[in-house]
Amino acid sequence: MTQTAPLIEFSAVRKAYPGSRGDALAGLDLSIGRGEFIAVLGPSGAGKSTLFKLIAAIERPSAGQVSVGGQDVGRLSRAAVPWFRRKLGLTFQDTKLLNDRSVLDNVILPLLCTGTYGDEARARGRAALDKVGLRQYEKALPATLSGGEQQRVALARAIVNRPAVLLADEPTANLDTVAAERIVQIFSDFHRLGTTVMVATHTPAILAGVATRTIRLTDGRLVSDLPYAPPSVADIAELN
Numbered sequence: 001m002t003q004t005a006p007l008i009e010f011s012a013v014r015k016a017y018p019g020s021r022g023d024a025l026a027g028l029d030l031s032i033g034r035g036e037f038i039a040v041l042g043p044s045g046a047g048k049s050t051l052f053k054l055i056a057a058i059e060r061p062s063a064g065q066v067s068v069g070g071q072d073v074g075r076l077s078r079a080a081v082p083w084f085r086r087k088l089g090l091t092f093q094d095t096k097l098l099n100d101r102s103v104l105d106n107v108i109l110p111l112l113c114t115g116t117y118g119d120e121a122r123a124r125g126r127a128a129l130d131k132v133g134l135r136q137y138e139k140a141l142p143a144t145l146s147g148g149e150q151q152r153v154a155l156a157r158a159i160v161n162r163p164a165v166l167l168a169d170e171p172t173a174n175l176d177t178v179a180a181e182r183i184v185q186i187f188s189d190f191h192r193l194g195t196t197v198m199v200a201t202h203t204p205a206i207l208a209g210v211a212t213r214t215i216r217l218t219d220g221r222l223v224s225d226l227p228y229a230p231p232s233v234a235d236i237a238e239l240n
């Protein structure tokens, strides 16, 4: 039987931020295959965002190795980083949308970073907005949209490069159930098309029927790695 190489691999990864006490990640080994949908759980400060930042080359490991698609992320040159990031779509709880630019201009920003401009960029931006159901708002300023719609704009920006991996850091925090379910449905659609998805969340119940695996971090360590199962009452208490 042939075994395919993992898409994302952490080998003995330690991350200490300059000036901070303790490690944000403390010797993490983790392998993620193509097509997985992973719920990343853990209390505040457990290292979930740091995990995503290392995958996306926003931060570099203090020790150990992070590889994505066979590339050693910690060794990418500064010039190579924007090209590497085309493989990845990232969203954050704070959507980081620019409020002085239209929704469409926000969505096409990642294309401009890697040399796709003009009509082609706009066509791809509109296609991404179609996928999240917001094409009608392309000319609006982000601040005029609801929180759920702003998260969907951020998601359109994340997928505009048709990434192989989607990383979402607390994408449904502060959203009502309907808005959160709509976001999760979009993740599910991408997952069905073959995208590898990782979602950090304090409310894993929203990923029921969608996530395939749950990893749980505490104090920068992997404390469990299991097939996804809906959270128990004790889990919910711990995560909130």
Ligand SMILES: Nc1ncnc2c1ncn2[C@@H]1O[C@H](COP(=O)(O)OP(=O)(O)OP(=O)(O)O)[C@@H](O)[C@H]1O
Binding pocket: 017, 018, 020, 023, 024, 042, 043, 044, 045, 046, 047, 048, 049, 050, 051
């Ligand atoms: N830029 C930074 N500088 C210094 N310390 C940091 C920085 N970013 C994160 N940390 C610290 O690293 C640890 C892990 O933080 P991280 O944001 O990865 O956790 P998290 O699980 O995503 O938390 P939350 O659920 O609150 O978003 C925390 O102790 C945090 O204070």
